[in-house]
Amino acid sequence: MENRKKVAFYTLGCKLNFSETSTIARNFQDEGFDRVDFEDVADMYVINTCSVTENADKQFKQVVKKAMKLNDKAFVAAVGCYAQLKPEELAAVDGVDLVLGATEKFKIMDYINDLSKNDMGEVHSCEISEADFYVGSYSIGDRTRAFLKVQDGCDYKCTYCTIPLARGISRSDELENVLKNAYDISKQNIKEIVLTGVNIGDYGKGEFGNKKHEHTFLELVQALDEVEGIERLRISSIEPNLLKNETIEFVSKSRTFVPHFHIPLQSGSNDILKAMKRRYQREVYTERVNKIREVMPHACIGVDVIVGFPGETDEHFLETYHFLNEMDISYLHVFTYSERDNTEAAAMEGAIPANVRAKRSKMLRGLSVKKRRAFYESQLGTKRTVLFECENKEGYIHGFTENYVKVKTPWNPELANTLQLVNLTHIDEDGAVRTEFVETVMA
Structure with missing residues (x-):
């Protein structure tokens, strides 16, 4: 009997990446590979990369080194966002054999021959304008909850963000396919599904840059609430301008959607929000939080915030700090701004010194600990x-x-x-x- 090849996966970054890694892994299993843990010796290692933070770039090199330590003859493939943005950079990392961009990663089997090592990483990366089709995916068997991808790409032009460059235009899965995937997940004895995407509130845009929404995010939520066998549904991250009152009200009465929202703010200063080209001002954020608290007083509300954006003065930062301190939110995800190639913000004046960025980050992380503790205390006895x-x-x-x-x-x-x-x-x-x-x- 022929020895089955072993493949291992490592995912950097977001829930969306986890869902896509799982889908790619199932493709390998369909082709006769055995999936093993990344800590095990494998014939091939696939690393799904992230480009959101500088740290994710450094992590990639460490993960490759780890794979090579386990088996220096293993074939190493890099896929995902960083692979789309900096393919040559990844290909030059010692041990990397194959780099696949945004559209190629789902066709990885087409690029694999005999798993023999290459002298130099081979690159297959499209122009991001070609990433105009949609590939549905979900994670399963990895944990007690599944990440279900409903949308990909982004049409927003936030000045600090590389995601539109790495993932292309906003496009969505068809409603029927999302419901089919949800139903398939429910059959696997998984109790919770987390909806994920790049900009899920923009759900409904078709393929090939079709700006018309076939369905709205509210319609998606309403349809998923009807799927039998799912105990819990959780919305991952959703933009404040796209989280409508109707959705909040529906979740408050829903059979399966849980009272948990993660809403990116990025800054509590309208000046900085404008420089970031965010599509709302802080007053909109306050309205969303107040609406959630009105209909779901016990809801958990998480917030993304960036510190050290170019031009963020001490006054701007304190505006953000006080805004968050006074608001009834539950925890923060704090990101320290880092310059990314080919973004508007990287060319802006007023760069903030690294030590100031670190100090502001520490202050907001401290506030997050305080907020989470207060939220947990409010839930005791329930x-x-x-x-x-x-x-x-x-x-x-x-x-x-x-x-x-x-x-x-x-x-x-x-x-x-x-x-x-x-x-x-x-x-x-x-x-x-x-x-x-x-x-x-x-x-």
Whole structure:
């Protein structure tokens, strides 16, 4: 019997990348490969790259080094956003054999012959204007929740962002296909689906740059709520200008959508928002948060924010800090601005010194800890449903409530991938919430 080849995958970056890695992995399995963990010896390593932060670029080299340490004869392929933006740079990294851009990554099997090492990385990367078709994907079997891709690309021109250069124009999956994928996921005993994309609120644009929306994001949400067998649906990140009141109201009454929103702000200063070419001002953000709190007082609201954007004075930063401090939000994802090639912001005057960027980042991370703690405290004494994960971490099993409170309880394998009704009792030293069980296994 012929020895089956082993392939391992490593994903850098966002939930969207995780969903695409899973789809690519299933293609390999269909072609007779065995998927193994990245820590194992494999014949081929596929690295799905990210270009959002400078750190992701550095991480790539470390991941390649790790693969080569495991098997210096293994074939290494790089795909994804960084592979689209800087293919030659990746191809020059020692050990890399193949680099595939935005459209080629889903046809990876077409570029693989005998898995023999190349002297220099081979590049297949299209002009990003050619990335005008849509490939649906979802992650499955990786964890207790699945990431379901519904949209790709972005038509926004934010001055700091490389994603339109890496992923192309905004385009969406057909509603029927999204529902089919959701149904397929529900059959795999996965309890939660997270909707993901580059700009999911823009859902509905067809392929080939068709600007007409076939369906709206609200229609997508309404249709998914009807899919049998799904316990929970979670919206990942959605732009404040695209999160409509009708969607917020629907989620508040929905059967499956959970009260958790992640809404990028990027700056609490209207001057900086304008320089970033964001499509809203801070007043719109306040309206969205107030609307969520009005209909879902217990909702979790996460915020993306960038510090150190060119021209961000101390006054601008303090405007952001006070804006966030006064707002009823639950946690922050803080990004330190880094210059990216071929973006407008990289050529702007008023670059902020690295030490100032680091100080501002530290201040907002501190605020995030305070906000999360206050949110968790507000939930103590309430009954919530927890989806427990499958890992034993130092004798505990962890999970998340519908409104994204992280909980822990002593390890019990029977709890893995089940939904349990619990009382939230107190916050442990590590910040996770301890619980009392109200009922036995629900699902």
